[in-house]
Amino acid sequence: AQSVSQHNHHVILSEAASLELGCNYSYGGTVNLFWYVQYPGQHLQLLLKYFSGDPLVKGIKGFEAEFIKSKFSFNLRKPSVQWSDTAEYFCAVMSSNTGKLIFGQGTTLQVKP
C-alpha cells in the first residue's frame, strides 16, 4: 500500500537557522512527489514537485528538495528560514496511474523571530 511518512511532527527554529524536514514514501510504481505548505488559516499551496530528471528540485520561496530513490526519501530543505515560513508542511506522493495523491501527516514549523 502507498504511504508517506514525515518524521518530524513539530519543529521549532530561530530565524536564519537551516531547515530539513524528512519524508519517506512507500510506493512500488513510478512516483511523483510533492511538498505542499499550508499557512495558518489558508489552503494548501504547492512548494515544489518532482516527477523525473534532476533529483534536486528547487521550489518557491527558497525551498528545495532532494529525491533519493535508494532511500525512498524526498526531504525538504531551506538554508535560512524566516518568521514568515511558519506553517504546516505536507509531503505527498501521487500515483502516475490513478492520480491518487497521498499525504504524510504533516510537520508544523514554528519560526521564532
Added chain:
Amino acid sequence: EAQVTQNPRYLITVTGKKLTVTCSQNMNHEYMSWYRQDPGLGLRQIYYSMNVEVTDKGDVPEGYKVSRKEKRNFPLILESPSPNQTSLYFCASSFRAGGYGYTFGSGTRLTVV
C-alpha cells in the same frame, strides 16, 4: 483567474440533515478529489475522480457520496451527517496524473452538532 472554488466556506448543521458542499474548477482539469483534514491525522482522501462519470473511493469514503456529471464540478454529499464528520474539507483538481500537482480550494469548515 485559475482556481478551485468551494462553497460554503463555513457550515454548521445538525445530525442527519443532508448537505452538499460544491466544488468547481475552471482549469479544464481531468482529476478532482476531496480531502478532509483533522488535527494529528493530516489530509485523508475521501473520493477522487479521474474524469466525468469516473469516481473511486479514497481512504475514508464512509458516509460520503460524490458525483461527476460535468468536468468542472465535483460536489461532496453527506446524506446523513454525523458529529464525526466535523472537519475541514478541501477540494482539489489536477490536469491529470503524472507530474502535475493538485490545486486546492480554500476549504469548507463543517461542524455537525
